[in-house]
Amino acid sequence: MTTEPEASAAPTPASTIPDTAPASPAAPPPGHRGLWRERGFPAFWLGQGLSQLGAQFAALAMPIVAVAVLQADDAQMGYLHAAETAAFLLVGLPAGAWLDRMRKRTVMIAADLVRAVAVAAVPLLWLAGMLEMWHLFVIGAVVGVATVFFDVGYQSFVPVLVRDEHVGPANGALEATAQTMRLGGPAVAGLLLKVLSAPLLLAANAVGFLLSAISLMLVRDEEVVKPKHERQHLVREIAEGLRFVARTDFLVRIVGTTALTNLGTTIAMTLSPILILRILGLDPAIYGVLMTLGAVGGLVGSVLANRIARWIGEGPALSASTLLFVASAALLPAAAHFPDAAVVLLVLFEALLGFSVLVYNIVQVTARQRICPKPLLGRMNASIRFVVWGVMPIGALVAGWLGTAFGTLSAIWVGSIIAMLGALPLLLSPYARMRALPTREDATRQA
Template sequence: MTVPHEPIAPPVPDHRGLWREPGFPAFWLGQGLSQLGAQFAAIAMPIVAVTMLHATDAQMGFLHAAETAAFLLVGLPAGAWLDRMRKRRVMIAADLVRVVAVATIPLLWIAGMLEIWHLFVVGAVVGVATVFFDVGYQSFVPVLVRDEHVGPANGALEATAQTMRLGGPAVAGGLLAVLSAPLLLAANALGFLLSALSLLLVRDREQVRPKHERQHLVREIGEGLRFVARTDFLVRIVGTTALTNLGSTIAMTLSPILILRILGLDPAVYGLLLTLGALGGLAGSLLATRIARRIGEGPALSISTLVFCGSAALLPLAAMLPGAAVPLLVAFEVLLGFGVLVYNIVQVTARQRICPKPLLGRMNASIRFVVWGVMPIGALVSGWLGTVLGTVPAIWIGTVVAILGALPLLLSPYARMRQLPTRPTERPVAAA
């Protein structure tokens, strides 16, 4: 890494120009509709598991592990494969796989054949497709829009996602009064179908590397891993994200049991809690670039990390103070959503900016291999801890791990930088 230089304020992005980018409006619309359907699934799956199929702590651990195992098992080769293919086509195929998989749950329920292991299988299949879609998604934005619009594009997509997370749970909670939870998953399948259709309308400028420029798959995977390992900023981001994901997975895997069974809240209230919590995420997605511009990218990362890590303690506190459970859960969701969205938009934009375009898929896959790969491990640990110690002690353990996860970033020079690195060769320079 070379020369320190005086950090400069990032340029003010032209948000109007973003919407004139060919293909971005269709891409944005499709992803918004997909996110709306996904909110129905976020409520329906745990309700089906906990209230209809009477899942135990261990079974909830198995379910969440199945949903996230693909990032550990196929995350690395997925990135290398994506760098060899047109990312838009891969995302369309992934969407169609998810349509078929999710649609099987309401069909099995209507036939009277739905069992808990069906959720495990569907979760695993959707997880594999999601690996390819998500790695492609993060790598596709810099291909679809010009460099100066990457940050605003990430913000617009996340703002829309948070808007859907805001309205989706409330609509789902209302529908639960007249529909069974498995039927809500049909809306999730429809959302994936609309996402695929929107991607068919998008035209991009991506050029796939010719075959003669490619190396062996293992060597190309190694390039992505080495790029991350040699870039100090990415190492810090991976450390913080992985530890906080591990802790939050341990806690959140058992949160449906805590909310629906131990606290005895109605599924409609559960949906309302998620809706109110999405307000924080919406605010974070709308304000992330402004906050980073006002106080600096490094301080924005630091403050958002403290917010979402500190808020984790409110979840187990709700079990200890049942009379204040609902306001504590609302505060937990709002602060968590706000902190995570600011953190994600700032660090993902920095990752996209720091990485050469031919390495984007492998860089994102390498990072997700670690930061999402800990999630199935955390889910299995959560189920085991819940079985041995009880649901609430297990959630407390996850909370402590999540809070400690803030340290790799907070103890680094990046926590004070006005502008994060724009090249992997730059040494961190704190703002004056």
């Protein structure tokens, strides 16, 4: 599903942390409060929270810059989103193997600095009167490459930074913070648009990346990178990660559901700014308020995800969140058919989408981190992201083509239907009913 917390989490080499499975969310997590006494986690959490706040400004400002300032059409919006996500398809696989050879914190710092410089170019070009759509394509591609490396390191860094029993609570805390920023960020950004132009809001995103880099500089971890003499050829290491995913049935099911829902959601969401800003004619400030109101669902989902998994079981939690996602998928295009109720439908869409995606992501990402041997975490996560995020540039290009050929609304309906069908690989599997999802020991026995 979209916004997988692969920095909603992601993509780990061997570390000094004991290689034992974390406590399952099906049982009360031991020492939850001890998470905040983990060395380095508070600074990491603060930096990522500030970065997320800046990202919310960018999430609102970038489509407004494209649609309202540069008058982008359906095809150009497809090209823009494809440029932003193409890196997951092009460098996603080797990124995992490279990350398993390097200290993740160092790579994440470098990625943050690259992103800060690239995003800062938008307001500078606009102030100089030189900003064009091709600039957004290039900047989106550069930020996308840096994001691949950051996200692969981010998700793999959590098991390095905290003890196994704190991995689930750490993912929940990071996601709760991200959703809190998403709750307030768009509304603040919408109000600022009354006095500032959209390109200037992207400066806040650049500052957020810079603050994230500084926070990572303050973190100390005990990661031990695999010595050179123990490494295999890069292609062989990439293949090892792919084989682990392909031979682990639970991961295959997760990849199937996440990839299909991401494909459909990307088609729909690529064109949603045109639907909201141009077809429905909503003010950009209202657009920001809608995103804020919808973020309530994500915040609730991030707070309750582990509790829901304990109450009804991990598999049923994944099933319920997937079904809720299916129910929400039709609300975005339906808003165009009921303009008088469009705002209400969009709020419901955002809220249900945010809640379902966050519950799904926290449960499945924690299960993935728990099922995979630590030396393979980076490659496992990168292999999965190669597929589930690699479909996104394809979906963006398809969105541009469908919107140009059949109209914006028809293209959004096609995307919504594909996203709904994406629930089938998980719902038709035995994991949909498992109270406790497979662990590292289970995967070893299966292999």
